[in-house]
Amino acid sequence: MHELRKDPILNRWVAVLKDSKSPGYYLETMPHLVGSPKSLRLSGVETHASKDSNCILCHGKDHETLEIFAIRDNNASNWRTRVIPRPSPVFRIEGDLGRKGVGMYDIMNSIGANEIIIESPSHNTQPEDMDVSQMAAVLETYRHRISELEKDPRFRYILIHKDFGKIAGELYSHPHSEVIATPIIPKGIKEELDGAKAYYYYKERCVFCDIMNEELKTGKRVIVETGNFVAFIPFAPKHPFEYWIMPRRHDCAFQGINKAEIEDLAAILSLTIKKMRSLLKNPPYTYVLHTAPNRIPRKDHWHTLGEDFHWHIEIMPVITSKSGFELNSELYILDTSPEDAAGNFRETSPL
């Protein structure tokens, strides 16, 4: 069980496990980070080559997990995608928030939803390596889970992300994404919402629409365009080779996506991931779906009704260690310019 605690200065919440791990736990789980001699043997990226017979995400282990949702083709017995509760969840579905003060501080229960989206029945096949309809099924699953979970009035935000590779924090080597619904809007998301709102207040235009227009005009940072989407490297990214995929049609919320857009997004996401894998030799990566908060009545006085935010996906290869300076100042240092990274992407054939 975790509890949520608020930092009194930064307005950031953290989830604290009540049944603490001892210092020894970190030495065992993170030997590549600490100075133990076994670090040289145990560190590095785990290979994804072998099927793990204990993997509860694999087809055939369905009886071991609860099925929240699944996509099956007509007349097919097997599923394409499947959603299960995360074992040992950080956020739990049962209970009330129990917000209260403790001395000068604030805490609440870690209420939320925490689900695993299995992206493929096969342990060793990523959705981008299958027919594009498989990636479309993954995206349709995202749409479904957000549409369902936003009905729960306790949840303020629903974040879907994929972590690939141990260094990126993946939970399983089987292809999967994670859904986390939280009773607060996480700080990293709120900053983006607030920044976009401030721009809208000043310009009365969506900052993301303006960025996309600027990128299409200069073309220097564009990786690839389709009828409905643009993939580009942002002007001032946090990570080298980070890229964004943005819909041309303004919509604040991902769940408003239509069928044709899902197929188009599946194609551009698959293509660019395969280009990234080719360019950076199958790197660990994270992608995050940035979408509007749940449609609670807006309390601000501008009533922008979703005109100030624009859903998109941010894809970040994990190929650098950030220094203490970068992590604490949030002034990141990039050794490759966005323009050169976009050129590399354009010239690279998908793996």
Next chain:
Amino acid sequence: MHELRKDPILNRWVAVLKDSKSPGYYLETMPHLVGSPKSLRLSGVETHASKDSNCILCHGKDHETLEIFAIRDNNASNWRTRVIPRPSPVFRIEGDLGRKGVGMYDIMNSIGANEIIIESPSHNTQPEDMDVSQMAAVLETYRHRISELEKDPRFRYILIHKDFGKIAGELYSHPHSEVIATPIIPKGIKEELDGAKAYYYYKERCVFCDIMNEELKTGKRVIVETGNFVAFIPFAPKHPFEYWIMPRRHDCAFQGINKAEIEDLAAILSLTIKKMRSLLKNPPYTYVLHTAPNRIPRKDHWHTLGEDFHWHIEIMPVITSKSGFELNSELYILDTSPEDAAGNFRETSPL
């Protein structure tokens, strides 16, 4: 050469190297992060056991570097601490800021100061392992560099930090800290200043004084106290076993520290680092001196004159990999409670 670029949504600056590194650079420098087979041989923490005859920070190599400042004992030929320019600096001292717009975006030259503080003449001896006067000399060097650099009107902030261990981003295996003076207040710092200011506006008290009083009252998260300082685990930290050292006397700026306080700080910093090394088996770590921005006239309408900020040091062992969810949401998940971590610290003898 780097240029500074501003993210148009998050108001965060990044430093972009103009002469880009190719994708292959990352595969060579970060093999433990990517899936190359040599990762198993090359990754892990480098040992600090052997003197490197090529180390330009060592005593005897003084002629190879420019001396900006040094502390020497009376009648001693050797130095205790020495400050040199950082080779290949990210921020350069010569030039003007050259702020301008490019399309909808903003850029400026990467003007600033970038110095290395050599903390010990000996390659293999950390200041905490020497007489406490050595750590006091390191802290006195910090005070001197801030006092000098704040005179330059181009610099808005001066950040001093130490990264220990490759994973934490250290530049050299010789004991050192880094000084970075920047033409903007970095986002991570500005958030803390803004949060403290908002609290002051509401309570008319310093949030850091309130936190210290709360911690001393409950005692649950206190590691150790001295006459002038308190070391404690914050209520909602970002990292497990992260701790802060805070002066009892309210002062927004580190450079106001007096001689007795420097000696006391040297003792508590050395003691707690040695406890951390014992508890977590010599982990990589970062510490950051949090101090007020340069004394430019305050433009806000409260004129708090430094009552709203309180300098302190934050020390963070690097013993976990943050997941993509944590890094993007900034909702961090801690597997050890601050209360238990403080208990572990209290019970552990310094290494």
